Amino acid sequence: MKIELVPSILSSDFSQLGAQAQQAIEGGGSVLHVDVMDGHFVPNLTVGPPVVRSLRKVIQVPMDCHLMIENPDLFIPEFAEAGADWISVHQEACVHLDRTLHLISSHGCKPGVVLNPATPVEMLTEVLDLVHHVLVMSVNPGFGGQKFIPNSLNKIAALARMRAERKLEFRIEVDGGVDLTTVGDVVKAGAELLVAGNAVFGHGDVRTNAAKLLEAARSATLARA
Numbered sequence: 719m720k721i722e723l724v725p726s727i728l729s730s731d732f733s734q735l736g737a738q739a740q741q742a743i744e745g746g747g748s749v750l751h752v753d754v755m756d757g758h759f760v761p762n763l764t765v766g767p768p769v770v771r772s773l774r775k776v777i778q779v780p781m782d783c784h785l786m787i788e789n790p791d792l793f794i795p796e797f798a799e800a801g802a803d804w805i806s807v808h809q810e811a812c813v814h815l816d817r818t819l820h821l822i823s824s825h826g827c828k829p830g831v832v833l834n835p836a837t838p839v840e841m842l843t844e845v846l847d848l849v850h851h852v853l854v855m856s857v858n859p860g861f862g863g864q865k866f867i868p869n870s871l872n873k874i875a876a877l878a879r880m881r882a883e884r885k886l887e888f889r890i891e892v893d894g895g896v897d898l899t900t901v902g903d904v905v906k907a908g909a910e911l912l913v914a915g916n917a918v919f920g921h922g923d924v925r926t927n928a929a930k931l932l933e934a935a936r937s938a939t940l941a942r943a
């Protein structure tokens with residue numbers, strides 16, 4: 719499985735959004751993560767389809783839209799139309815998760831499902847064959863710059879085992895508190911899509927931060943092999 723850095727624009731300087739996203743990609747980011755919050759499912763507000771549409775004009779890599787919203791079915795068509803490539807929804811927000819994942823696919827996007835820290839991986843048993851990626855939240859969603867929750871490593875490892883046992887191909891993504899001190903452990907546990915907001919955009923040079931994080935992740939893969 720290929721290790722990829724997925725910069726999250728949540729911690730970027732929004733007055734320089736296009737330029738900062740580009741710098742993160744130049745540093746090695748190969749998918750761009752867009753956090754969408756509605757003030758209901760999570761206690762914060764962020765961006766919607768217009769921002770995805772603007773980024774689409776300047777960003778060549780896939781855009782990974784993480785919907786932290788209630789009733790995601792209402793907005794999936796608009797995110798797809800705006801240029802999202804991957805769309806993930808929270809298991810906790812979807813009463814009809816199977817239908818929602820099919821809705822994402824029917825709009826030409828890759829479907830993903832997200833688990834909050836308190837939700838066990840077993841909640842996904844019946845949909846693992848439908849998803850392109852499973853996103854393990856390693857913080858409670860809503861804010862950047864929070865501390866990594868160590869139990870997430872067990873969930874990543876359990877998903878990797880389930881994938882091997884059932885010969886499935888979904889990818890395992892991790893989101894929250896991924897930085898130079900935690901990235902080695904998440905890679906060793908089996909995550910391969912590494913979302914990072916604060917560690918990339920929070921301080922210093924964006925390009926350098928991205929490059930260092932990706933390098934640390936790749937070194938840990940070598941240690942895993």
Ligand code: DX5
Pocket residue numbers: 726727728729751753784857858859860861862863864893894895896913914915916917
């Ligand atoms: C949190 C978001 C994350 C956030 C991660 O709810 O889903 O994508 O940007 O930020 P860091 O990497 O700062 O923990």
Ligand code: ZN
Pocket residue numbers: 726751752753784893913
């Ligand atoms: Zn996210």
